Every structure is written in structure tokens, then in C-alpha cells.
Amino acid sequence: MTALSQNDPEAFDILQDERNRQHNTLELIASENHASAAVLEATGSVLTDKYAEGYPAHRYYRGCRPSDRTEQLAIDRAKALFGAEHANVQPHSGTSANIAVYLAALKGGDTIMGMDLSHGGHLSHGLGLNYSGIFYNAVFYTLNEQTEMLDMDAVRDLALKERPKMIIAGASAYPRKIDFEAFGRIAEEVGAYLLSDIAHIAGLVAGGVHPSPVPHSTFVTTTTHKTLRGPRSAIILCRNEWAKKIDSAVFPGLQGGPFMHQILAKAVALCEAARPEFADYAAQVVANAAALADTLMEKGWRLITGGTDNHLMLVDLRSRDENLNGHDASGALAAAGLVANKNVIPFDPRPPMQTSGLRFGTPAVTTRGMKQPEMKQIGQWIDEILTNHDDESIIERIGSKVLEMCEAFPVPNQNQAIGNRQ
Numbered sequence: 001m002t003a004l005s006q007n008d009p010e011a012f013d014i015l016q017d018e019r020n021r022q023h024n025t026l027e028l029i030a031s032e033n034h035a036s037a038a039v040l041e042a043t044g045s046v047l048t049d050k051y052a053e054g055y056p057a058h059r060y061y062r063g064c065r066p067s068d069r070t071e072q073l074a075i076d077r078a079k080a081l082f083g084a085e086h087a088n089v090q091p092h093s094g095t096s097a098n099i100a101v102y103l104a105a106l107k108g109g110d111t112i113m114g115m116d117l118s119h120g121g122h123l124s125h126g127l128g129l130n131y132s133g134i135f136y137n138a139v140f141y142t143l144n145e146q147t148e149m150l151d152m153d154a155v156r157d158l159a160l161k162e163r164p165k166m167i168i169a170g171a172s173a174y175p176r177k178i179d180f181e182a183f184g185r186i187a188e189e190v191g192a193y194l195l196s197d198i199a200h201i202a203g204l205v206a207g208g209v210h211p212s213p214v215p216h217s218t219f220v221t222t223t224t225h226k227t228l229r230g231p232r233s234a235i236i237l238c239r240n241e242w243a244k245k246i247d248s249a250v251f252p253g254l255q256g257g258p259f260m261h262q263i264l265a266k267a268v269a270l271c272e273a274a275r276p277e278f279a280d281y282a283a284q285v286v287a288n289a290a291a292l293a294d295t296l297m298e299k300g301w302r303l304i305t306g307g308t309d310n311h312l313m314l315v316d317l318r319s320r321d322e323n324l325n326g327h328d329a330s331g332a333l334a335a336a337g338l339v340a341n342k343n344v345i346p347f348d349p350r351p352p353m354q355t356s357g358l359r360f361g362t363p364a365v366t367t368r369g370m371k372q373p374e375m376k377q378i379g380q381w382i383d384e385i386l387t388n389h390d391d392e393s394i395i396e397r398i399g400s401k402v403l404e405m406c407e408a409f410p411v412p413n414q415n416q417a418i419g420n421r422q
């Protein structure tokens with residue numbers, strides 16, 4: 001019996017449902033991961049009770065000694081892990097972190113320049129429906145139509161033409177390394193600030209398998225729950241000269257009391273990410289993505305840019321089946337316990353709720369301990385299901401194999417999962 005099962009069986013049932021779902025499916029959504037038991041313990045802790053408006057040693061409320069210790073620990077670890085001069089660990093999410101940077105550095109109506117959402121950018125980089133596109137004049141660079149890669153000459157040309165106040169480097173669905181140094185040079189040339197958003201690749205940067213943007217950027221933001229494998233949250237890194245402005249943009253500019261339980265969990269995750277095992281993990285994430293990508297390409301599925309050198313890949317479904325869209329394809333895979341998301345691909349003729357692409361990522365399955373042989377097997381299953389997406393018996397047969405793999409590689413943060421896949 002747990003406190004939750006006794007107090008609120010309905011809520012407990014939902015939690016069990018999610019535990020079971022995670023245990024009984026393979027998570028291939030590139031932005032998800034499985035946080036450690038230590039991170040979960042900090043997240044579900046008594047620090048959730050505490051109001052600590054302000055910053056360490058400068059709080060509005062009394063009783064903040066443990067909160068001060070928590071936040072200072074997270075700040076020190078963030079600075080050390082990424083080699084940054086200043087860290088703000090209070091943003092609740094990646095989108096809030098980006099908004100705080102805009103608030104600190106820009107005036108309404110200033111021009112920002114980010115990657116087009118339909119080419120892999122994020123909605124907080126200037127989408128018309130988001131704060132970033134409502135309050136600022138957003139212009140977008142796109143990928144090269146032939147290579148489907150970032151074209152730094154084209155980025156420079158657009159920056160020279162538009163003269164943005166801020167350039168945003170970073171993506172949600174780009175399978176190649178990002179040349180932050182080149183972005184930094186362009187920003188300097190046109191007199192723009194550079195915001196590097198490493199939400200997706202922070203764990204790869206921390207693990208030393210992707211170049212760091214920190215030396216080249218005015219600001220770096222990241223979520224903490226993707227490849228970094230921490231709690232759902234975010235941090236902002238910057239140089240000392242921006243420390244005051246960033247801190248006051250986050251509080252009181254954008255938020256009230258910080259979530260101290262989340263900040264403790266961030267500190268835990270940052271400690272885990274500094275260990276040598278985490279560098280091995282990051283390298284395995286990339287090796288696993290390469291193995292999965294190779295398997296899919298051997299089966300004739302075209303990948304955007306022809307492969308991957310990070311944790312994710314984008315499949316162009318049209319390469320094997322003109323009529324298959326991302327919505328239906330992800331549905332067929334999910335029915336067999338392979339969870340991935342539909343994704344627009346560069347120059348996609350289909351709308352975002354349909355898409356011509358699927359996005360796969362390896363952070364979560366790598367956390368379960370899987371290596372290249374499992375990736376090869378998963379790639380073969382994906383191919384078989386996409387080829388026979390209307391055949392329920394094939395989906396069912398593969399579904400039982402997926403379940404066996406799930407049993408062999410349990411999610412490390414939990415041992416209570418039982419029951420059927422939902």
C-alpha cells in the first residue's frame with residue numbers, strides 16, 4: 001500500500017497505468033527519456049511545499065535555508081557542467097526560458113531570426129501563435145532544399161538582409177550537428193545576440209558528443225528532460241554581463257515562486273550528467289541512432305539529410321509509400337508498442353496534423369540499456385509494420401515480440417510495472 005493508493009485510488013490507478021505504459025512500450029519519441037529514481041525522488045519531495053521567491057540569500061520569505069542550498073547547488077553544477085559564467089535554474093520549461101531571454105534582451109517589435117518550424121525549429125523561436133511571434137518580428141531561415149541541411153551561407157545572407165536583433169540556433173527535429181561557431185560569427189557580423197537553444201542535444205553536449213555552443217553564444221537555453229535525462233524543466237546560461245538582466249527577466253519578469261522540488265531534481269540530474277557513465281550513455285545514444293538509421297535506410301526508407309549524427313532521425317514515408325502519412329504510420333507502430341511521433345519534413349506538402357514524416361529518437365531506449373543489436377531489431381520491426389500497416393495480425397505478432405524486449409530491458413527507475421499495454 002502506498003499513500004497514494006490509500007488516499008486516492010483513482011489517482012494511483014492513473015499512475016500505475018502510466019508505469020505500465022512506459023514499461024510495456026518502447027519510447028522512440030526523440031524528446032522523451034526515463035529520469036532516474038533519484039531524480040524522481042527529488043521531484044516528488046517536500047520541497048514542493050516551499051515558497052522561495054527571489055534568489056539564494058535574497059528571498060522574500062523566511063525559512064529558505066534548504067531552498068538556498070538547493071538552488072546554489074543546481075547553479076554551481078550547471079555552470080561547471082557546461083562551462084558557463086552564469087546559470088539561472090528557475091525557468092519552468094524550455095519555452096519559458098526562451099521567453100525570459102527575449103524579455104531580458106529585446107524590445108517588443110524587434111526582429112528575431114530562427115529556424116522555420118516546418119524545417120525543424122521550435123514554436124518558441126517565432127511561431128505566429130506563440131509569444132515569440134506575437135510580440136517580436138520573426139523571420140526564418142530554412143534548410144537547403146537539396147541537402148536538407150543548414151546552409152550557413154544562406155543563414156548569413158538572411159541575417160545581412162534582415163539585420164535581426166537576435167539569432168536563434170537550435171532545433172526540435174534536425175538530425176545533424178549544428179555549427180554554433182558559424183552562428184556566432186554571423187551574429188557578431190550583423191550585431192545580433194545569439195541564443196543557442198540546446199533543448200534536444202543538451203545531454204549530448206554534456207556527454208561530449210556534440211560541440212558546445214557556450215563559447216559562441218550570448219545566451220544558451222535548454223530543457224532538462226530530454227537527452228539530459230532530468231526533470232521536466234529548463235535552465236538559462238549566459239555570460240556574467242547578462243546575469244542581472246536574465247535573473248530579473250525570469251523573476252519577477254516572468255515567474256513568481258520557483259519550483260524548488262524541480263530545482264533539486266535538476267541539481268541531481270546535473271550531477272548524474274557530470275559522471276563518466278553519462279558520457280558513455282551519450283555516445284551510445286548516438287551509436288544507437290546511427291544503427292537504427294542504417295537499418296531503416298537498408299530497407300529503402302529515405303531519411304532526411306541521408307542519415308543522422310545525433311540522437312534523432314526523420315523518415316520520409318513517401319520514399320516507400322506515397323499514400324502513407326505520419327498520422328497513420330505512428331498509429332500502426334503504437335499498436336505494436338513502438339511509440340514515435342508524426343513530424344513534418346522539410347518542404348512537406350502535407351499539413352502538420354498528417355505529415356509525410358516520422359521522427360525517431362534513441363535517448364529513452366538507450367536508458368533502458370539497449371544497444372546496436374536491439375536497434376537493428378527495432379528497425380526491422382518498424383519496416384515490417386510500415387510495409388504492412390493495415391495488417392492486424394502482423395502488428396499483433398510484432399507487438400508480442402516488442403513486449404518480450406520490454407521485459408528484457410526494464411525501465412530502470414521503476415520495478416512495479418505490471419499489466420497490459422494500453
Ligand SMILES: Cc1ncc(COP(=O)(O)O)c(C=O)c1O
Pocket residue numbers: 031092093094095096121122124170171172197198199200223233234
Ligand atoms: C528546441 C526546443 N526548444 C524549446 C522546447 C520547449 O520545451 P518545453 O516543452 O519545456 O516548453 C523544445 C521542446 O520540444 C525544443 O525542442
